[in-house]
Amino acid sequence: MTDSTDNGKSGMTARDIFSGAFQQPSPQPVIDLGRQPAQASKFTITGVSRIRPSFLNTLLQPTFAATTVKQLADEAREAAGKLQALGIAKQVSVELDQGNGIDVHFRCEDGSRFAVRTGVDVGGDEGTANVVGRLNNIWGGGESFEANYARGTKTAAAFRGVLAVPLAADPQHRFEVSASQSTTDQRPYTSHDEVRRSLGALIRKQAGPVQHEVAYALAWREVAGLGHAASPSLRALAGHSVKSGITYTCTYDDRDSLTVPTQGALIKSVAEIAGLGGSVQLAKAQVELQTNRPLAPGYVLSVGAQAGALWALTGQRVPLADRFFVGGAHSVRGFEYRGIGPRDKADSLGGDVFYAAGLSLLTPLPRVEALRGHLWANAGQCALLLNTPKANEFMRFLSSPSASIGFGLVYRHSMVRAELSWCIPIAATTSDKLKPGLQFGLGFQFL
Template identity: 30%
Template sequence: MSVLDDDSPLDRLNSQRTDKSAEYEAKKQSLLVKHNREVVDRLLSTNLTRPIRITKVHVVNAEMLRDTFLETQLAPLLNNERLDLHGLLKNLDLTTSNFARTSTISNIGAMLEVDPTPSFVTVPPSTLRIIPVIQLDPIKRFNMKIGTNVGNGEGDGYLSLQYRNIFGGGETISFDTNMASNNLNSTSRSTYLLNFQSPILNNANWLGSIMGYHSSKLVDWTTRNDQTIEGITLKSISQYKSPWNYEFSVENTLRSIDLLSTNSLNDTLLMNAGDSFKSSFNFTCKYDTRDDSILPTKGFHSSGSIELSNLLPSPNFQESKFVKLTSHFQHAFSLNKIIFNGLFKLGYIHSLNHSNVHFMDRFFIGGPNDIRGFTLNGLGPKLYGSPTGGLAFYGLSASFFTPLPFVDSESFKTHTFINAGKLITDSNFRDPSVSIGSGLVFKHPIARFELNFVLPLSQSHYDTTRKGFQYGVGISFM
């Protein structure tokens, strides 16, 4: 008995077709999905232990992809070594995942057909000869977004351009710019980013990128200054389906600090004013089993990174050489619709040439997305009221999320938390600053919004507290 009948429902529908109306296309797609499910169910029920041989692979809508790239993504399906139905479905899943991770398609479908043609290769009589059919929906190659926001004498504008699958192998070039002002006729922030990224050697597991950028912003949480960064960064990022992933990068940047005020002058800023050059090597290792990165309900996340800065000689700049270590741990679980999140993070900078670490490389903590109940970067020592940063820190957080009463939505939650942390400058790890609070959380697909009432419980004499309501937006919170 053939697994796939010659007179399938799809064939009967095609024979009765009189036009290509939307109703016909919808019915055709529905029958196609139903028929494919029936084929797979019959294959599973009657051929679970039979040996499998893939005679060929049929790919629909592959014209936009080059041959070498296509062969690499289809490699799991071309493996016929000791293949059974379970192994075939596993390889089929890996193939569809390969295409999805290369950002070359908007959607993908797969079905299995039995090869009706006679075999010219000697195979055991019980071998089931299969033709996988891969249906690709190519991604839109060009995309542009532009917008503005204006109000109360301030505003911003942005432009984003993206051209994808340039050479038929998942290559993407993008340009993003953003300009903002908090005063009429003046610019407080501008960013330009040009980025080219592509799978490395057609491998969906590794993505390489080259970024050129320019960023200028007005900093007013310390002595008022303009900070400018421009440079080039090369990155290699893994995209494995396993929890473990890695990132390597090489960064070369020219930085500038332009002091705008001489009132309450921060000596640390004064020493670092002007131009400086930074060249660094970075490595990050991540382990992530969370079901969501913005507001997880279960899973564990840990990451550790090391940065080696200015190890190569710079003829025109005398820069500090240092090693920077950071770690992050988070655990989430749920119990009767109550979500618990626990988080711990820490960092340490060690100077290699006994010089002062640059102001832009130091740690700053505190604020609505960090240790709540304190102003932005408000923890740690101050000089004339301006933060100077630190060479080590740690932070802890415990949060409980519960559904809103009488609101049937997974996006809105109530939030109760306790935060603790310390910016370390004198080897004293004890007596952290602590705050508690409660509020509302809205989880959007691309960000998290919080409105909390916070109360600092303990702080050092140089911390700047923020009692009352505090609003935060971001993708990473304590």
């Protein structure tokens, strides 16, 4: 006996309809945007008041070279990000329209031409208040000029002007020229003022976590304003020096924070050669290492090390302005700022070789996310050795570091790091200036 019910579908039985309800629909074709061919045919930009055609051609060259939909979209987004990073536009939205080719349209909110801000900087055992004026997108290619005037607890006055020009329409690849002047009171660590005037130029290239920088600087330094208690060694170093030199800096930094990192590493090396004119001929090298590892939720182990050396190339005395200084809340805690190394009376004289190392453990505290407990151990030494070789002094320099241990609190702000530490010096030389007990530090970079 056959089922004569057709449910409105001619030639189909109820059993056919029932079984068909469980059949999978035919698969639809999947479009792979990574292989879908596409070519940009036209580009338009609106909302920007100033942009140079040659800059725009360089910026868009990768977009017009794209051969797939995905490549084109990625390059267009990259170009939009560069417009924002260079200050040409505040906001950028990208639209792709299909025609004979693909039309690319950037809708922008014009960037600000002028900006003025005030702020506070900390570091080098002082705080400074500053006023910064900035002129953006000067010639329509993301160029900027920034002028900074600052006064601080030690800085009587400081001015710096920087003209920055992006290379190849890339905000991570810049050429800069600068001029600066500052007068700094180095008391009570050394009985003098330091005046610096400099002209410089540099090329900086950033590629992911790696940054390369080649810089030239012509600097006129003066050790002046000696107090009546200035030591004979300091008086011998007083006066003018002119340095003309080239510096190469290579930095690898993948830390998740510049102030209180919880993971990642920093590797930084600096090499300098001076003697292209001027009165100073020297070679200088410096390296800084840091690694940060999370041990458990909220617990972070940090290990850091720094070292440097400089050589006078003509047998002359190394100028005070080029020497290394060690000690203080940002360096080896438990000692005064510039409190480790050669000294004559109350004057810190710095060294031509130094090293410093630190071990820190950050711990969580209940209910306060931005505040951490801090256990640490620091060690370091600074000496005048390389330009007056003494084998026994060099061995003592390596084997007898000044050291301290301590504990305290670390406050993590979005822009700065603050530390309050209880310091216990455990090893020191007769010339060191200790700072046991409470020590406060505010800044960006700590050992």
